[in-house]
Amino acid sequence: MTRSVVSVTVDLVLLTIRQGALQALLVRRGIPPFQGRWALPGGFVLPDEDLAEAAARELREETGVDPTAGHFEQLATYGAPGRDPRGRVVTVAYLALLPDLPSPVAGSDAAGADWRPVDDIEPGELAFDHDRILGDGIERARAKLEYTPLATAFCPAEFTVADLRTVYETVWRTRLDPRNFHRKVTGADGFVEPTGGTVIRDRGRPAQLFRRGPATLLHPPLLRQSSPPGS
Amino acid sequence: MTRSVVSVTVDLVLLTIRQGALQALLVRRGIPPFQGRWALPGGFVLPDEDLAEAAARELREETGVDPTAGHFEQLATYGAPGRDPRGRVVTVAYLALLPDLPSPVAGSDAAGADWRPVDDIEPGELAFDHDRILGDGIERARAKLEYTPLATAFCPAEFTVADLRTVYETVWRTRLDPRNFHRKVTGADGFVEPTGGTVIRDRGRPAQLFRRGPATLLHPPLLRQSSPPGS
DNA sequence: GAACGTTGTCGTCACAATGACGATAAAGCC
DNA sequence: GGCTTTATCGTCATTGTGACGACAACGTTC
Numbered sequence: 001m002t003r004s005v006v007s008v009t010v011d012l013v014l015l016t017i018r019q020g021a022l023q024a025l026l027v028r029r030g031i032p033p034f035q036g037r038w039a040l041p042g043g044f045v046l047p048d049e050d051l052a053e054a055a056a057r058e059l060r061e062e063t064g065v066d067p068t069a070g071h072f073e074q075l076a077t078y079g080a081p082g083r084d085p086r087g088r089v090v091t092v093a094y095l096a097l098l099p100d101l102p103s104p105v106a107g108s109d110a111a112g113a114d115w116r117p118v119d120d121i122e123p124g125e126l127a128f129d130h131d132r133i134l135g136d137g138i139e140r141a142r143a144k145l146e147y148t149p150l151a152t153a154f155c156p157a158e159f160t161v162a163d164l165r166t167v168y169e170t171v172w173r174t175r176l177d178p179r180n181f182h183r184k185v186t187g188a189d190g191f192v193e194p195t196g197g198t199v200i201r202d203r204g205r206p207a208q209l210f211r212r213g214p215a216t217l218l219h220p221p222l223l224r225q226s227s228p229p230g231s
Numbered sequence: 232m233t234r235s236v237v238s239v240t241v242d243l244v245l246l247t248i249r250q251g252a253l254q255a256l257l258v259r260r261g262i263p264p265f266q267g268r269w270a271l272p273g274g275f276v277l278p279d280e281d282l283a284e285a286a287a288r289e290l291r292e293e294t295g296v297d298p299t300a301g302h303f304e305q306l307a308t309y310g311a312p313g314r315d316p317r318g319r320v321v322t323v324a325y326l327a328l329l330p331d332l333p334s335p336v337a338g339s340d341a342a343g344a345d346w347r348p349v350d351d352i353e354p355g356e357l358a359f360d361h362d363r364i365l366g367d368g369i370e371r372a373r374a375k376l377e378y379t380p381l382a383t384a385f386c387p388a389e390f391t392v393a394d395l396r397t398v399y400e401t402v403w404r405t406r407l408d409p410r411n412f413h414r415k416v417t418g419a420d421g422f423v424e425p426t427g428g429t430v431i432r433d434r435g436r437p438a439q440l441f442r443r444g445p446a447t448l449l450h451p452p453l454l455r456q457s458s459p460p461g462s
Numbered sequence: 463g464a465a466c467g468t469t470g471t472c473g474t475c476a477c478a479a480t481g482a483c484g485a486t487a488a489a490g491c492c
Numbered sequence: 493g494g495c496t497t498t499a500t501c502g503t504c505a506t507t508g509t510g511a512c513g514a515c516a517a518c519g520t521t522c
Contacts, residue, residue: 006276008237008310008321045237047319051310077308077323079239079282088278090239090321092308147378162499180481182500187479204498205488219456220479393470411510413471418508435469436517451508 006088010055011042013137016098017154017170021117028112033085034127055094070098071153075137083129095137097153142171147221149191152212158195160207161185172224184222190215237319241286242273244368247329248385248401252348259343264316265358286325301329302384306368314360326368328384373402378452380422383443389426391438392416415453421446
């Protein structure tokens with residue numbers, strides 16, 4: 001049996017919503033290969049570390065973020081033979097959806113780290129196969145908003161229905177009717193719970209505050225491409 | 232940087248429907264560790280092999296099945312430090328949904344291979360963490376039947392609506408109303424296409440034959456737990 | 463070969479979910 | 493006090509859905 005000996009890394013697709021755009025955290029690589037190029041944050045898995053543990057550690061190291069703040073899940077694993085010039089490196093990608101953090105991407109050991117609007121990232125700009133990994137992560141996030149309450153992971157602990165709608169509109173790059181959206185969100189079992197408080201954002205009538213509800217699956221779901229009824 | 236050097240394997244969750252039950256292909260391990268115990272088929276990734284390639288090769292070796300016959304996708308990756316007594320082994324699990332194959336699980340190099348109804352597999356019966364991997368695969372299959380036309384992967388090239396209904400009923404362990412199911416399947420865009428032919432299965436009126444349609448996403452979806460309308 | 467059971471397919475009905483959109487509420491600004 | 497802006501509630505027509513009736517088309521049985 002020819003068993004291949006490889007290195008294993010974790011890479012992170014960290015998504016948040018800042019300044020009205022879906023943004024991903026990228027780091028500028030300080031060492032070869034791909035020195036100076038933008039890449040997903042990540043690193044090698046330590047000898048006695050579980051994969052999720054390694055991903056959570058990298059998340060803390062690169063962003064100072066508590067992994068429990070948003071949502072965190074395994075995305076997929078990439079292991080094409082030529083994907084890393086250093087040799088055979090298999091990477092397990094994790095996807096995190098985070099609220100817009102005041103934390104200044106502290107404590108990074110990379111040359112630089114920055115949030116970048118995903119629409120501004122050119123194809124081929126990222127190191128390794130990180131283009132594809134990022135794309136898969138975004139696609140996963142888009143799909144999961146339909147059937148799960150994960151949009152709340154982009155929001156702080158308390159948020160308004162309009163905040164949540166902005167999440168959907170930004171991630172899906174769509175416009176949603178505020179009235180229908182309000183009905184669906186408040187009607188889906190366990191999606192959101194009112195806290196009792198209200199806030200005034202900029203202008204207009206004060207909005208109720210909500211927190212995440214206990215649901216793990218949305219029922220009914222908020223479907224993206226509904227067939228137009230009158231056609 | 233402490234980079235961990237590990238071995239990488241692929242493991243396969245192969246699901247099919249035989250004798251009215253959801254069954255998984257298991258092999259009896261011929262060598263330690265876990266010698267004599269049932270396990271998922273799998274093996275080490277070769278030095279110059281992509282992960283999906285390795286999984287497809289194992290599928291051919293263990294079952295003689297063409298991977299294009301059904302559906303094939305990456306499931307998840309498992310890499311807890313203690314999961315393999317031989318050392319650090321990270322495994323990338325793949326999920327395949329296959330039609331009931333006449334192929335007699337040929338050419339297996341394991342001590343034995345057999346289809347086993349998933350409900351008959353005792354917790355803790357499988358080697359390594361294969362219990363959990365199998366469970367994750369089944370859960371993925373259940374969920375994907377709702378939103379994708381993947382149920383057709385369990386069927387041969389031509390099938391009846393009743394065949395397809397049996398797939399749903401078996402995987403979901405539910406009963407579905409034949410009339411409503413017929414309406415939804417034939418009404419969902421691109422789910423199935425009539426071939427023009429008909430068959431008589433055992434008794435009763437002949438049924439139309441269908442093949443898979445071009446859709447990759449079901450619209451509208453076939454939801455599992457619909458809230459009862461009259462309650 | 464007519465009656466019967468069995469399975470496939472079409473229809474109907476009431477209710478739920480949805481998109482379009484009107485109406486009102488409650489704040490700040492002039 | 494008007495005006496603008498945003499939040500929230502309602503209405504209406506259409507579609508999707510579960511429960512179930514009706515009929516079609518086969519094999520089997522008497």
